[in-house]
Amino acid sequence: MKKHKIQKIAEEVIEFEIKALQKLKKFINLSFIKLIKLILNCKNGKIIISGVGKSGIIARKWAATFSSTGTPSFFLDATNASHGDLGQITSNDLVILISNSGQSEELKNIIQYVSRNKNINLIGVTSKKDSILYKNSDISFLTPTIKEAGPENIVPTSSTTTQLALGDAIAISCMMYKNFTKYDFKKIHPSGNLSIKLKTVGDLMLTGKKIPFVKENLTMKKALKINNSKKLGVLIVRNKHNDTKGIITDGDLKRIAQKYNKFDNLELKKVMKKKPLSVNKDLLAASALSIMNSKKITVLCVHQNKNKRKTVGIIHMHDILKSNIN
Numbered sequence: 001m002k003k004h005k006i007q008k009i010a011e012e013v014i015e016f017e018i019k020a021l022q023k024l025k026k027f028i029n030l031s032f033i034k035l036i037k038l039i040l041n042c043k044n045g046k047i048i049i050s051g052v053g054k055s056g057i058i059a060r061k062w063a064a065t066f067s068s069t070g071t072p073s074f075f076l077d078a079t080n081a082s083h084g085d086l087g088q089i090t091s092n093d094l095v096i097l098i099s100n101s102g103q104s105e106e107l108k109n110i111i112q113y114v115s116r117n118k119n120i121n122l123i124g125v126t127s128k129k130d131s132i133l134y135k136n137s138d139i140s141f142l143t144p145t146i147k148e149a150g151p152e153n154i155v156p157t158s159s160t161t162t163q164l165a166l167g168d169a170i171a172i173s174c175m176m177y178k179n180f181t182k183y184d185f186k187k188i189h190p191s192g193n194l195s196i197k198l199k200t201v202g203d204l205m206l207t208g209k210k211i212p213f214v215k216e217n218l219t220m221k222k223a224l225k226i227n228n229s230k231k232l233g234v235l236i237v238r239n240k241h242n243d244t245k246g247i248i249t250d251g252d253l254k255r256i257a258q259k260y261n262k263f264d265n266l267e268l269k270k271v272m273k274k275k276p277l278s279v280n281k282d283l284l285a286a287s288a289l290s291i292m293n294s295k296k297i298t299v300l301c302v303h304q305n306k307n308k309r310k311t312v313g314i315i316h317m318h319d320i321l322k323s324n325i326n
Helices: 003-026 030-040 054-068 105-115 132-136 158-177 182-187 193-197 220-230 250-259 285-295 317-322
Strands: 047-051 094-098 121-126 139-142 213-215 234-238 244-249 278-280 299-303 313-316
Touching (some): 047 054, 047 105, 220 234, 220 250, 313 317
Antiparallel strands (some): 234 244
């Protein structure tokens, strides 16, 4: 087969699916709104999604996308449902069945089981109005009848593309209605790239006894010992009210040693850098790194709310870089 022929086939497949999505867009109507409301109101039960064959694969994807965007749900294998897994469906649950034909044999037992329990709602997603699924659902969402890409209209392609897009539309609609933010997304994706990008200063900062606090009337001799024991290359200087008044870094100590022949008895308040730069604990770590780079420093004090006088942590450039933030 010639290269240009292969390219043409691929383009035709994509064009088929684009047209299918354009049709689907016209089907977003009152049924869709009712469907969303039913999902949002499912607070005392589970959301269970199932399908057969390619639709089953799409159903699994729906469940994964729903769960990751603030609408907890899980996939039910339709075949196993007829062999005991129907027990996973209980009162107050919401069942979503996806089937292009609406007549899949494996779904009939689920439909029958759900129909017997008035406390279980059923959403049917199908392209056939005369199907068992459409007729027996509490809310039936009709997908467009479309032609599949490829020869003989036999391979589920355009139909599964519309199912996939519909699931995304539902998930994002629910997500936005719930005001599910990128920070909520981060909580349930702790190992994802987005979670890394959304790490805050509070996620990475040193707190409690790890913060190298010293009093402002401490002598340089004692400060050096504390600095060597903490091994952080920085000291945070506070007054008697535990308000942060200054900072001293390894670089500062070297400059002080060069400037003063005898500095052992110097009090820190006389040589410290006053009013150290402090950032809010909710600031993105990436933003903190940017500040460090622009100011040519490696450590920032951290405060919460607007109280810059009270240091609740310190953030070091090395800790940010170790988290793969750049």
